Amino acid sequence: MREIVKFPNKVLRKKSEKIERVDETLLKEMEELREILVASENGAGLAAPQIGISKRFLGIKNKEGVKIFINPRMTASFGEKIYPKVFDEEKKESDFLEGCLSFPDLFGTVKRYLKIEVVWEEIVGNPPKAKAFRRASKILEGFEAIVWQHESDHLDGVLFVDRVKEEGGKFYLWKEEKKVPMDVNEILAKEK
Numbered sequence: 001m002r003e004i005v006k007f008p009n010k011v012l013r014k015k016s017e018k019i020e021r022v023d024e025t026l027l028k029e030m031e032e033l034r035e036i037l038v039a040s041e042n043g044a045g046l047a048a049p050q051i052g053i054s055k056r057f058l059g060i061k062n063k064e065g066v067k068i069f070i071n072p073r074m075t076a077s078f079g080e081k082i083y084p085k086v087f088d089e090e091k092k093e094s095d096f097l098e099g100c101l102s103f104p105d106l107f108g109t110v111k112r113y114l115k116i117e118v119v120w121e122e123i124v125g126n127p128p129k130a131k132a133f134r135r136a137s138k139i140l141e142g143f144e145a146i147v148w149q150h151e152s153d154h155l156d157g158v159l160f161v162d163r164v165k166e167e168g169g170k171f172y173l174w175k176e177e178k179k180v181p182m183d184v185n186e187i188l189a190k191e192k
């Protein structure tokens with residue numbers, strides 16, 4: 001069984017290859033990603049490079065299970081990129097903190113679109129034959145849109161810490177049930 005690759009593993013920086021055909025290897029790898037994401041306690045999404053596979057597919061987890069997106073692309077965005085907010089029971093607003101299974105206990109604020117249109121490929125046919133792809137598209141909103149953008153970045157070797165650095169976002173280490181402010185450069189320095 002594969003494991004989740006942790007930063008600063010170099011595979012996280014590789015640009016993933018477009019998937020041209022369906023084969024047994026791909027089906028097995030997609031199944032592995034699905035299993036690992038289902039088993040992860042707090043993971044909402046997982047991209048193939050995070051399990052050491054440089055291919056363009058990602059999984060998003062919701063109540064219904066894990067949805068796999070092959071060769072995903074964003075075709076439209078609505079509104080500006082903003083720092084997403086969350087609200088507690090008393091409607092008090094706070095920053096939405098993004099995390100990543102490749103960066104345990106680290107969280108930060110990242111600007112994202114709250115509504116996007118995406119296209120991807122799905123496998124059709126049972127048993128699936130080579131090139132049995134069907135194009136699909138959907139509008140994603142809110143949390144799902146944020147997760148999708150995070151995972152899609154992984155396919156290009158872009159990590160949420162890069163965005164935190166670029167945008168000057170907040171960054172924290174979760175330690176003993178507290179958020180400890182941290183300099184994102186300290187983490188990025190581990191790559192050298």
Ligand SMILES: [Zn+2]
Pocket residue numbers: 099100101102150151154
């Ligand atoms: Zn991630």
